[in-house]
């Protein structure tokens with residue numbers, strides 16, 4: 193079968209028409225009516241469509257997979273939050289330590305010791321309260 | 335309907351986003367199965383796509399359908415995967431090594447469906463993407479160009495070459511039968 197240049201152009205047109213990018217113009221329609229080769233091409237496109245459509249199987253919705261995606265994202269966010277608070281902890285504690293040393297060198301050592309003693313006592317008293325509040329917040333109280 | 339759900343989802347409504355993902359799940363999964371011809375890989379990219387959508391929903395600017403956005407994310411993830419060539423060892427599962435380019439020769443063609451599957455997967459990645467997006471999802475050249483981030487002319491020529499290849503291979507297979 194010899195395909196002339198004309199037909200090549202019309203076949204390209206036909207493919208665009210087949211895939212709804214264009215409407216068939218009068219010129220192409222006229223050519224089609226007189227060219228067997230292009231008519232056959234048009235039919236082949238429809239046959240190909242039928243064959244390709246056989247691969248289009250409806251996939252069921254997997255609700256569990258969707259829920260898992262949400263969970264996975266929550267986990268990633270949780271980890272990021274933990275890393276962030278860890279970094280914050282390191283920064284704040286090293287700043288405080290630095291401040292303490294600085295003050296101690298300037299001769300406020302005794303005052304710092306008193307302050308620390310007071311803080312220690314305060315924290316041991318407040319520990320049960322902190323635990324209670326934490327468990328309320330996290331919903332462990334049944 | 336979809337527009338309302340998108341608005342809600344963007345404001346942080348998890349239920350709305352869940353509904354959007356549910357109603358577009360079949361499209362996304364079907365697209366990836368046709369694209370990868372490998373269920374395990376398609377499963378993984380589906381999951382990753384949904385996670386990306388959940389993380390980035392606030393940044394999403396709705397210009398088309400929600401499914402278009404998901405398909406764009408999925409396409410990029412698949413391209414990344416091909417770049418890293420992770421398709422052979424995927425999560426250490428026992429997935430047989432699949433060479434998408436030699437599938438035509440390596441698979442014994444049994445049924446019509448298998449035949450079309452192997453023809454489709456023998457196309458180069460970019461041609462296959464264009465053919466799938468056009469044939470199964472009816473996207474316009476412009477939309478496909480946006481999804482694949484390439485010029486419209488390229489989309490058109492890839493479709494034309496892709497379809498020609500499919501037709502030729504269908505003839506070859508039929509001649510051999």
Ligand SMILES: [Zn+2]
Pocket residue numbers: 198199202223227228229230231
């Ligand atoms: Zn002709």
